[in-house]
Amino acid sequence: MNDLTELKRFVVAHAISQGLPADHYAALLDRVTTDAGDEPGSWPYEWIRAGDEWDAAGQTALAAQYYTMGRFPYVDGPGRKRALARGLDAFDRWRRGVPGLEPVVVEVGGVPVRVWAAGLSAERPRPLLVMTGGIVSPKEQWGAVLPQIASFGMAGVVADLPGVGESPLRYGPDAWTLFPAILDALEGRARVSETYLLALSFSGHAAITAALRDPRVRGVVGNGPPIHDFFTDAAWQARVPKITRDTLAHLTGVPPEAVFAHVRDWALSDADLAALTVPLAAVTARRDEIIPRGDVERLKRHVRDLRLVEHDDVHGAPSHLAETRVWSLLAVQRMRPDADPEVIAALTAALEAARAGAGR
Incomplete structure (x- = not known):
């Protein structure tokens, strides 16, 4: 299991590199109370939930980034496996609208x-x-x-x-x-x-x-x-x-x-x-x-x-x-x-x- 404090500290660098809105992911991280599982308050669940919100708003590329953060740092259980699958699907849907990709x-x-x-x-x-x-x-x-x-x-x-x-x-x-x-x-x-x-x-x-x-x-x-x-x-x-x-x-x-x-x-x-x-x-x-x-x-x-x-x-x-x-x-x-x-x-x-x- 990951150390939750360390996990939150390191993911911020990746969130910044992807241009994620700081006010949005900061609130998300506050909701995360456990690294394990796939229930409300868990790392993968909260990132997936946020990704679903962006996806529903038509922001497919941004949703893919949130899902990808949900599998950070690697897949170690069903929750992060679900996040990875969501991220791959969202990215694939986004790239279909980009000619030549x-x-x-x-x-x-x-x-x-x-x-x-x-x-x-x-x-x-x-x-x-x-x-x-x-x-x-x-x-x-x-x-x-x-x-x-x-x-x-x-x-x-x-x-x-x-x-x-x-x-x-x-x-x-x-x-x-x-x-x-x-x-x-x-x-x-x-x-x-x-x-x-x-x-x-x-x-x-x-x-x-x-x-x-x-x-x-x-x-x-x-x-x-x-x-x-x-x-x-x-x-x-x-x-x-x-x-x-x-x-x-x-x-x-x-x-x-x-x-x-x-x-x-x-x-x-x-x-x-x-x-x-x-x-x-x-x-x-x-x-x-x-x-x-x-x-x-x-x-x-x-x-x-x-x-x-x-x-x-x-x-x-x-x-x-x-x-x-x-x-x-x-x-x-x-x-x-x-x-x-x-x-x-x-x-x-x-x-x-x-x-x-x-x-x-």
């Missing part, structure tokens, strides 16, 4: 996995941007960005990290194989030889690994990726929030007390980082409670083409949402040799406006 089934190690895609074309294949969330955020949290990616002259995909959302895969050191599988599936409908990965939190680790092993990956943008010390530093691991440890345990299929021993060999070495030949851009947070500062310093020492933005914030930099979102999309465009100058100029202006609005 479609489901694609990808075979990953022989296992069918659904992703959402936009901008695919056999007649005019475009460079590809693949976006993935972390260990607690499924693809439906990020699917609304797909039309914007298509407007940049790219094909776009959002996918679940293995084990997250509806993904049937087990999260393990081979999580990186998700990316080559997506590229293989989209060959002919996108220019997969020109692929960029926008990978948030833990999926950044998988994305860097994929870039080391698949030359079709031409650049990686991350936000708070674990690199080395997260996997190896026992003193730091003792401070990692319970929700992070328990989610990792759920996704990897090991007991919480064994999870850090289980992931110890996943660390990227200094030699791995030095061997990275494509650009890496990353958002980092000085008060990150999940990723140790040593991982950021390791990137600075060993990655040859590194572009960093550092915020005085916690993991994921939720208080710098507008700036982080624009900076990440701009970082992708600046990596592309054939990016539209007008797109870069527009994103640059948007970044300056976001920083001005934040008083930076």
Whole structure:
């Protein structure tokens, strides 16, 4: 069972990232008195009830986000299972009204996995941007960005990290194989030889690994990726929030007390980082409670083409949402040799406006 105080604290960052109305979800969180079950006052019930209200009001995309929060951080019982199903259904209904946004089934190690895609074309294949969330955020949290990616002259995909959302895969050191599988599936409908990965939190680790092993990956943008010390530093691991440890345990299929021993060999070495030949851009947070500062310093020492933005914030930099979102999309465009100058100029202006609005 999750610690309710910790659960409420961590979900706020995700609610902010999705633009949920603060006055509405704050009242919702006040109604939640228990993590377990599916009755009034329980975590999934209250999020589902709010989602139903938005759905009835015709706000299908917003409803999908509320349902998705109802399965946060992972499905551990009937209530969160119901929330996940509602979220998937609402997102699917919303995307049917968005031209060009479609489901694609990808075979990953022989296992069918659904992703959402936009901008695919056999007649005019475009460079590809693949976006993935972390260990607690499924693809439906990020699917609304797909039309914007298509407007940049790219094909776009959002996918679940293995084990997250509806993904049937087990999260393990081979999580990186998700990316080559997506590229293989989209060959002919996108220019997969020109692929960029926008990978948030833990999926950044998988994305860097994929870039080391698949030359079709031409650049990686991350936000708070674990690199080395997260996997190896026992003193730091003792401070990692319970929700992070328990989610990792759920996704990897090991007991919480064994999870850090289980992931110890996943660390990227200094030699791995030095061997990275494509650009890496990353958002980092000085008060990150999940990723140790040593991982950021390791990137600075060993990655040859590194572009960093550092915020005085916690993991994921939720208080710098507008700036982080624009900076990440701009970082992708600046990596592309054939990016539209007008797109870069527009994103640059948007970044300056976001920083001005934040008083930076």
